[in-house]
Amino acid sequence: MRWLVYLFREAWANLRTNRTTTVVAIVTTxxxxxxxxxxxxxxVNLRHAADWLQEDIKVIVYLEDRLSQDVIQDLEGTLKxxxxxxxxxxxxxxxxLGEFRAQFPSDSHLLEGLGENPLPASFVxxxxxxxxxLDAVNRWAERVKTMxxxxxxxxxxxxxxxxxxxxxxxxxxxxxxxxxLSMAAVTIIGNTIRLALFARREEIxxxxxxxxxxxxxxxxxxxxxxxxxxxGSALSLGILKLGFELFRQQIGSVGRFRGIENLVxxxxxxxxxxxxxxxxxxxxxxxxxxxxRFGEGRG
Amino acid sequence: xxxxxxxxxSYDRRVALSDLTLEIGKGEFVLLMGPSGAGKSTLLRMLIGxxxxxxxxxxxxxxxxxxxxxxxxxxxxxxxxxxxxDFRLLPKKSVFENxxxxxxxxxxxxxxxxRKVTEALRAVGVEHKKDQSxxxxxxGEQQRACIARAIVNGPVVLLADEPTGNLDPExxxxxxxxxxxxxxxxxTVVVATHDPHVMSLVNRRVITLMQGxxxxxxxxxxxxGV
Numbered sequence: 432m433r434w435l436v437y438l439f440r441e442a443w444a445n446l447r448t449n450r451t452t453t454v455v456a457i458v459t460t461x462x463x464x465x466x467x468x469x470x471x472x473x474x475v476n477l478r479h480a481a482d483w484l485q486e487d488i489k490v491i492v493y494l495e496d497r498l499s500q501d502v503i504q505d506l507e508g509t510l511k512x513x514x515x516x517x518x519x520x521x522x523x524x525x526x527x528l529g530e531f532r533a534q535f536p537s538d539s540h541l542l543e544g545l546g547e548n549p550l551p552a553s554f555v556x557x558x559x560x561x562x563x564x565l566d567a568v569n570r571w572a573e574r575v576k577t578m579x580x581x582x583x584x585x586x587x588x589x590x591x592x593x594x595x596x597x598x599x600x601x602x603x604x605x606x607x608x609x610x611x612l613s614m615a616a617v618t619i620i621g622n623t624i625r626l627a628l629f630a631r632r633e634e635i636x637x638x639x640x641x642x643x644x645x646x647x648x649x650x651x652x653x654x655x656x657x658x659x660x661x662x663g664s665a666l667s668l669g670i671l672k673l674g675f676e677l678f679r680q681q682i683g684s685v686g687r688f689r690g691i692e693n694l695v696x697x698x699x700x701x702x703x704x705x706x707x708x709x710x711x712x713x714x715x716x717x718x719x720x721x722x723x724r725f726g727e728g729r730g
Numbered sequence: 731x732x733x734x735x736x737x738x739x740s741y742d743r744r745v746a747l748s749d750l751t752l753e754i755g756k757g758e759f760v761l762l763m764g765p766s767g768a769g770k771s772t773l774l775r776m777l778i779g780x781x782x783x784x785x786x787x788x789x790x791x792x793x794x795x796x797x798x799x800x801x802x803x804x805x806x807x808x809x810x811x812x813x814x815x816d817f818r819l820l821p822k823k824s825v826f827e828n829x830x831x832x833x834x835x836x837x838x839x840x841x842x843x844x845r846k847v848t849e850a851l852r853a854v855g856v857e858h859k860k861d862q863s864x865x866x867x868x869x870g871e872q873q874r875a876c877i878a879r880a881i882v883n884g885p886v887v888l889l890a891d892e893p894t895g896n897l898d899p900e901x902x903x904x905x906x907x908x909x910x911x912x913x914x915x916x917x918t919v920v921v922a923t924h925d926p927h928v929m930s931l932v933n934r935r936v937i938t939l940m941q942g943x944x945x946x947x948x949x950x951x952x953x954x955g956v
Contacts, residue, residue, distance in 0.1 A: 638831070641812070
């Protein structure tokens with residue numbers, strides 16, 4: 432066990448010997464990863480909003496005017512039998528008018544001038560849970576449009592399309608920024624490790640000559656890199672959380688956005704853990720790069 | 731124990747060793763003499779697998795050192811104790827911790843480490859300095875600590891590269907006596923030195939290198955003029 436204690440003690444000694452460099456590396460890594468975190472946070476929240484919209488999706492099947500009751504019932508039977516339909520609600524022309532009047536009481540006189548009720552009867556369809564994806568709804572809507580008696584099929588497609596597009600952009604930006612900034616984090620940690628390697632080059636040489644294996648020499652530096660990565664990513668989560676709470680407070684105080692603060696959420700625990708794990712991997716990668724450049728382990 | 735067959739080594743056309751063939755038996759005490767640049771250190775580095783010969787073969791306990799994989803080299807070095815002219819003790823570690831290093835890299839148990847380090851320190855006469863830092867030791871004591879580190883895991887061969895280079899004649903004699911004691915316990919000892927005074931202290935086989943070439947062998951001891 433002494434060898435294990437030795438490896439951890441050496442890693443700790445490395446961190447302590449270059450205290451200033453260690454702190455600078457952790458803080459720089461934290462801010463670098465926090466930039467990645469901003470994209471991740473935006474992505475997670477937009478994804479959440481998209482899922483919420485998707486869950487709430489309603490498809491309105493408008494019917495042609497003057498359909499007989501039999502045709503309407505046939506259509507209702509066909510839709511109910513469709514496995515993509517989770518729920519169905521018939522809104523007659525009169526009910527539609529009543530709802531319009533209830534929702535827009537000051538504008539109800541506009542319809543009176545037309546004489547006849549211009550609002551169509553419709554079916555409000557809630558897709559079954561397994562068929563709420565945009566593609567599935569699109570395909571279903573296209574199919575229903577061709578049915579006899581159907582005038583138009585409508586759903587909040589524009590909103591969902593716009594959000595899906597935004598999510599794709601954010602995803603792309605998050606990946607690009609993530610890759611670039613991760614490389615920056617690897618370089619920052621790698622340079623810190625290189626300083627430790629340089630400071631302990633004599634010790635490394637002695638260890639090699641007395642029969643230390645390559646792994647034995649490398650492990651303390653891997654531990655050091657991992658610690659820097661974990662501390663950096665944990666600190667970045669702290670910075671993100673702080674920024675997130677400030678943002679939530681600010682947005683809550685702006686009248687137009689009131690209520691949004693309750694919809695946005697911080698990264699879930701599983702993503703936080705994964706984020707720290709990624710930080711650890713980046714730290715170890717930094718160590719690997721430096722050890723390779725330093726030429727350690729020549730036998 | 732150690733066998734070199736037609737070994738040659740050059741650095742940028744400068745010949746360090748030329749067609750060297752020699753054999754050192756188990757339990758021998760050999761002085762490797764020659765001026766600076768004669769190829770002594772190159773030869774020792776080859777024995778521990780730090781350098782590979784351009785030509786020829788080197789055998790250590792029947793294993794061809796030149797053909798060892800990089801991953802096998804550490805295990806070869808664990809059978810060899812190495813003593814350096816500049817001691818190479820780690821300044822931030824105590825004498826005990828320095829001597830314990832070869833055992834730690836071999837993953838010895840804590841009890842084993844305590845026992846073997848104490849024995850090694852006692853054997854070289856610096857047991858009472860075990861908790862001190864190397865910087866607080868005299869040069870002679872530092873070299874003793876270095877020797878303790880070299881013998882702590884019971885190596886079959888002890889290689890010493892100019893071990894008395896930084897010592898006065900009195901300390902030199904003490905260190906050579908220590909090597910003789912270690913040799914008497916069965917360890918093969920090879921001491922590389924350019925100091926003729928060392929040769930006068932050792933009545934054993936003397937191998938001389940001149941510009942990488944092996945000279946006729948001699949015998950050291952009192953009869954040798956310093």
